[in-house]
Amino acid sequence: MIITAILTALVSACLGWGRMPPGPLGLLSVGLGLLLGLLGRHEHGGALSIDALAQRSSLGGVNAVLKFWGSLALLLLCVLSASALPGLALALLMGVLTVRGGRVPLHDYLSLLALPAAFLLISALALLWSWGDSPAGVLNIPLFGGWLSVSPAAQARTALVICKALGAVSCLYLLSLSTPMAEIIAVLRRAHVPALAVELMYLIYRYIFILLDMHRTMHDAAQSRLGYDGFRLSVRTTGSIYANLLARSFKRAGACFDAMESRCYDGEIRFLEREKPVLPVHAAAAAGLLILTFGLSLLAF
Amino acid sequence: MRELLRLEHLSYSYDDDRAALTDVSVSLYAGQRVAVLGNNGAGKSTFFLCCNGVLRPSAGDIYLDGERLGSKNPDRSRLRRAVGLVFQDPDTQIIAGTVEAEVSFGPMNLRLPREEVRRRVDDAVENLQLEDFRTRPPHYLSGGEKKRVSIADVLAMEPELLLLDEPAASLDPANARLLEQNLELLGRRGLGLVIATHDVDFAWRWAERVLVFSGGTLRADAAPERVFADDALLKQCGLQQPTLYQVGRLLRMDPPPRTVEELAARRTN
Numbered sequence: 001m002i003i004t005a006i007l008t009a010l011v012s013a014c015l016g017w018g019r020m021p022p023g024p025l026g027l028l029s030v031g032l033g034l035l036l037g038l039l040g041r042h043e044h045g046g047a048l049s050i051d052a053l054a055q056r057s058s059l060g061g062v063n064a065v066l067k068f069w070g071s072l073a074l075l076l077l078c079v080l081s082a083s084a085l086p087g088l089a090l091a092l093l094m095g096v097l098t099v100r101g102g103r104v105p106l107h108d109y110l111s112l113l114a115l116p117a118a119f120l121l122i123s124a125l126a127l128l129w130s131w132g133d134s135p136a137g138v139l140n141i142p143l144f145g146g147w148l149s150v151s152p153a154a155q156a157r158t159a160l161v162i163c164k165a166l167g168a169v170s171c172l173y174l175l176s177l178s179t180p181m182a183e184i185i186a187v188l189r190r191a192h193v194p195a196l197a198v199e200l201m202y203l204i205y206r207y208i209f210i211l212l213d214m215h216r217t218m219h220d221a222a223q224s225r226l227g228y229d230g231f232r233l234s235v236r237t238t239g240s241i242y243a244n245l246l247a248r249s250f251k252r253a254g255a256c257f258d259a260m261e262s263r264c265y266d267g268e269i270r271f272l273e274r275e276k277p278v279l280p281v282h283a284a285a286a287a288g289l290l291i292l293t294f295g296l297s298l299l300a301f
Numbered sequence: 302m303r304e305l306l307r308l309e310h311l312s313y314s315y316d317d318d319r320a321a322l323t324d325v326s327v328s329l330y331a332g333q334r335v336a337v338l339g340n341n342g343a344g345k346s347t348f349f350l351c352c353n354g355v356l357r358p359s360a361g362d363i364y365l366d367g368e369r370l371g372s373k374n375p376d377r378s379r380l381r382r383a384v385g386l387v388f389q390d391p392d393t394q395i396i397a398g399t400v401e402a403e404v405s406f407g408p409m410n411l412r413l414p415r416e417e418v419r420r421r422v423d424d425a426v427e428n429l430q431l432e433d434f435r436t437r438p439p440h441y442l443s444g445g446e447k448k449r450v451s452i453a454d455v456l457a458m459e460p461e462l463l464l465l466d467e468p469a470a471s472l473d474p475a476n477a478r479l480l481e482q483n484l485e486l487l488g489r490r491g492l493g494l495v496i497a498t499h500d501v502d503f504a505w506r507w508a509e510r511v512l513v514f515s516g517g518t519l520r521a522d523a524a525p526e527r528v529f530a531d532d533a534l535l536k537q538c539g540l541q542q543p544t545l546y547q548v549g550r551l552l553r554m555d556p557p558p559r560t561v562e563e564l565a566a567r568r569t570n
Binding site: 051052055180181182185202203205206210252256258260261262263264265271272274 | 350353354355378381382385386388390392393394395396397398399401402403405406407408409410411415418419422436437438439440441454455458
């Protein structure tokens with residue numbers, strides 16, 4: 001989180017250099033960094049908390065088909081657009097929708113956003129700075145007889161990439177923070193994704209948690225016997241835990257198959273699905289968002 | 302009582318040299334409450350898997366409603382429809398992402414019409430008080446709740462005979478009591494219940510018939526009074542007399558009381 005905050009301040013300073021007076025720019029950059037650093041929360045197990053948050057989301061009652069195809073369409077519009085506007089607007093709107101509409105705590109949302117943001121910001125630095133013979137940019141640092149510089153073109157390009165990526169990530173987060181995995185898989189099944197892929201998704205989703213649980217108990221048991229006392233021991237313990245995990249998984253797979261057979265499994269996994277109705281207000285909101293994003297992306301031409 | 306399932310001279314071995322079940326002959330009836338006792342590795346789980354048609358016996362015959370079943374798939378499928386099996390660890394059984402989808406897995410496999418599946422899922426969910434968990438993923442449930450899901454799973458297939466493999470293992474006392482109440486309800490609806498257990502006290506107060514397994518063979522098949530009176534058998538199979546049975550004998554009560562309430566009532570009379 002702290003790294004992301006520092007990166008944010010750094011990147012926004014580079015982006016705004018030469019376009020804004022240094023004073024306000026410095027304040028803005030440090031402010032953005034501080035905001036992220038203070039509001040976000042450092043925590044591990046992102047995937048787990050996404051699952052838990054999706055369960056509790058107030059947007060859980062919205063039809064999953066609408067959410068899935070709606071966010072996918074918005075994502076496509078945002079990525080294909082030539083301007084940064086749709087991305088920026090979506091990042092804000094989807095963020096508000098997820099945090100306000102879905103009642104996802106702001107702390108959690110920001111710390112989830114920090115995961116992809118860290119990658120994005122590092123790439124942004126690489127995009128911004130280029131090495132050349134002359135100090136051609138708005139910001140230049142002499143280095144090894146040449147110049148590291150930020151050109152206005154690079155600033156524009158980086159801003160576009162950041163906005164698009166943020167918009168796309170926010171669309172995905174709206175979907176994944178408001179829709180339990182089982183519902184997303186059901187949408188895919190109805191979209192005629194091959195049965196084998198869908199069944200694997202169901203099983204993988206279920207067994208992720210069983211494996212995690214198995215791993216946690218083994219890890220705790222090893223720790224209680226001082227298995228992580230020092231680097232060499234930790235490496236060895238980790239190795240034997242993973243070996244054991246593999247063996248137990250195989251055994252468990254056999255038992256699970258027996259259990260499925262005992263309930264008349266015949267090679268095809270089918271579940272009863274209960275559909276949530278599409279409410280007019282939800283449909284209208286989705287249509288509004290689509291029209292707005294489309295309009296914004298047209299503005300660029 | 303109507304005979305549902307009959308095994309004749311049934312044997313099963315996982316490897317060629319290690320027999321898990323040898324020459325087991327037993328009949329199971331509709332509406333009967335049967336406890337299966339025996340220490341670890343005695344063959345209880347293998348017995349259940351054979352009764353349910355998951356394992357193909359290496360020798361012997363299985364009769365369902367008096368009709369001999371072959372080892373072909375349609376016959377095994379008939380067996381799985383009539384006999385439901387609840388596994389010891391709910392996590393081996395649960396595969397779906399929500400409780401409701403999970404309970405629907407069995408009925409969907411029976412190729413029932415959608416309305417019928419819905420009705421059965423609703424019934425099973427209601428019977429095991431799982432209404433609040435319908436859309437919850439299984440990994441957010443407690444052990445007792447998962448156990449109830451795994452029972453609902455099988456109940457939704459509406460079997461005539463229900464086999465439960467150590468259902469009370471790893472349940473806390475409150476959940477174990479709840480489980481017993483659920484079993485009572487199921488028994489009253491005429492479902493045949495067969496429960497593998499290590500808890501002789503439970504077997505004594507609940508069962509009307511006891512099967513004792515040891516080393517892969519069926520050592521006894523009798524009323525609880527007779528099984529627990531046989532000291533030599535209990536010793537050989539590593540079993541103990543139920544506490545209330547011992548108390549009853551000390552107090553020279555014949556037959557010994559099944560419950561504490563019965564003990565109290567008979568003492569005051």
